[in-house]
Amino acid sequence: MSSFTEENYLKIIYNLSAWQEGEVSTNALAEQTQTRAASVTDMLRKLADKNLIHYKKYQGVRLTPEGERVALQVIRKHRLWEVFLVDKLGFGWDEVHPLAEELEHINSEKLIQKLDAFLGHPSADPHGDPIPDPAGRMPHPEHCRLTEVVPGQAVVLVGVTEHSAPFLQFLDRTGLTLGCRLEVVEVNAFDGSVQVGISGNAPQFVSQAVARNLLVS
Amino acid sequence: MSSFTEENYLKIIYNLSAWQEGEVSTNALAEQTQTRAASVTDMLRKLADKNLIHYKKYQGVRLTPEGERVALQVIRKHRLWEVFLVDKLGFGWDEVHPLAEELEHINSEKLIQKLDAFLGHPSADPHGDPIPDPAGRMPHPEHCRLTEVVPGQAVVLVGVTEHSAPFLQFLDRTGLTLGCRLEVVEVNAFDGSVQVGISGNAPQFVSQAVARNLLVS
DNA sequence: ATTAAAATTTAGACCAATCTAAAAATTTAT
DNA sequence: ATAAATTTTTAGATTGGTCTAAATTTTAAT
Structure with a gap:
């Protein structure tokens, strides 16, 4: 233990x-x-x-394999609790990380099994991070960063690699919610910024710092 | 803190x-x-x-008043989590106490406010214990022990004063669920046992040890 | 290849919460 | 009222997780 x-x-x-x-x-x-x-x-x-x-x-x-097993169980619990907090309690995705940090250490196999069922066996948390299965196997969904998309391509926002509240709140204000459609007009070679149409709206610029933390598929 | x-x-x-x-x-x-x-x-x-x-x-x-305030907040959280575990996750009332002992120490005013709303602002936990309001005021519902009911009276089971798993499992097997109707036939003066009809069924004996832990109204 | 800088480890200490064993205070019994 | 039993407190130690300051190892720069 x-x-x-x-x-x-x-x-x-x-x-x-x-x-x-x-x-x-x-x-x-x-x-x-x-x-x-x-x-x-x-x-x-x-x-x-x-x-x-x-x-x-x-x-x-x-x-070690045993250490990884323990880590994956903790991550599984963390991500399931995040789903609960957002989907059931109505928290914003920018608020749940610190709470999940505490909830993840409550150890009861039965609790987490029932929570998983209650949530409908979700495959990803509110930030798009995959949820390990009960045996601790982590799915590896195929996706890439927005900075790597070729101009003209249309993709869907499926995850983020930065979880800070300010970043997530910025995404909310910009209309960048998980699942939204992104049409890439141009990737600026000079500063790495990306010109992109969000959910069918007029294209706008997204800085490289932001774009490299957006996962799309 | x-x-x-x-x-x-x-x-x-x-x-x-x-x-x-x-x-x-x-x-x-x-x-x-x-x-x-x-x-x-x-x-x-x-x-x-x-x-x-x-x-x-x-x-x-x-x-002290301040100590009581803290205690009541912890009890509020404990009882709300118990409601969640039974009503939402489907745990038995005999299983939730140890889990709530851990969950009760997660400190977030917002979490508990949202949990309370999600549960529909319950007034009692799965054992019938009243839930303090957000300001820490504990309701004092009127009730008495089954041992004090006069024969011939009909009452409703509204709570228990013993939370051990074996006791609660015994109640389940006997049909003594919260809210069930109890018709008291006789209170035995010798051993304190109570002869009682449960939910309209044929009367049976309930030992004093059990009866004194049943709250009715 | 040396030296300077950065990263890491050791040594020694602290705090919260607990323990055992022994001392002190309170309660109970005669 | 005094002795015996019980309860409670003190003294001193332990464990987990952390710290600062100093020593050591590795890495980077000349």
Whole structure:
């Protein structure tokens, strides 16, 4: 059995591993966990003793199969709770992350199985992130970033890779809701901004910083 | 802001105070919190420093108005989550207590306000215990124990004062669900058992141990 | 290839919540 | 009223998670 804190570390290691290949660094973990590098080192020794991570001093860290299993269960719970908060309780997608951070650590297989059924076995959370199945298998839906779409193509917004409230609120104001249709007019070679028609409206510019965090298919 | 553990102590002090008049003893708290008396003493000093309880050494303990406010918020959350688990997720009333013990410590005013609305502003939890309003006012519905009903009277089962799974499962098997009609034939003066018709069926005996934990009106 | 800079680990400490064992206060019984 | 039993508190230690400051290792720059 893993503690609240251990589960958090495993989840964060999983998420950082997904982003970049290879090992996760102590400093990256310190930033994500809002602690100091020294504290991270202590926890890494503990997780390594429990065979949840592969860890060699100064060499960064990688999940073991068992560590990945635990991480995926936590992520599954997190994303199901987010669906509950948005679909059932009416929260905005910009508000649910901190609440799901707490709810995800409630450990009851039965609870999560019943919640999943109540929500209709959703395949993705409100940000488009896929929900691992009960056995901990993570689906990998095919999609690409808006920055990579060729001009003239029409796509659908299926996810975001940035979850901060300000970013999500900006998307709301711009009409960029999940599932909306995007017609790409031009990708600006100079600054990477994208000129795009949103849900059939007149085209407008979306900065590269925004476009690279939009997943489409 | 109170910690998970502090909230638990306050909730337990509230519940023990409701049962018996006067101060709550250190030993009673040790039993309820599943800790030792020495640990309780430490926590009591801490809660007293925060002005959440009135505490004099060897004299037992009583909530301050502020402590009672916190306790009632925790109880409100506990009972709302129990309603959610039974009404929405389909748990049995004998299963939800341990889960609600965890969910009750998630602190978000907005979450609990939205949950309350989603559930239709229930006035009682699945065991018939009243739910404090958002301001922390606890309703006091009029009711009495089944042992106090005079023979010949017909009443409705509105609550229970024992929440253990075995007890609740026994009630399920006996047909004693909340809201069922009870026609009292006789209260046995010798052993306190009650002969009662449940939902119009042929009368049967209910032991005093059971009857005194059934609230009717 | 050295050196400077950055990242990481160790050493030693702290806080919250708990424990055991022993001391002190209160209650009960004679 | 005094002794015995019970309850409660104190003293001192432990565990999980964190910290700062200093030491060490790795990486980057010349």
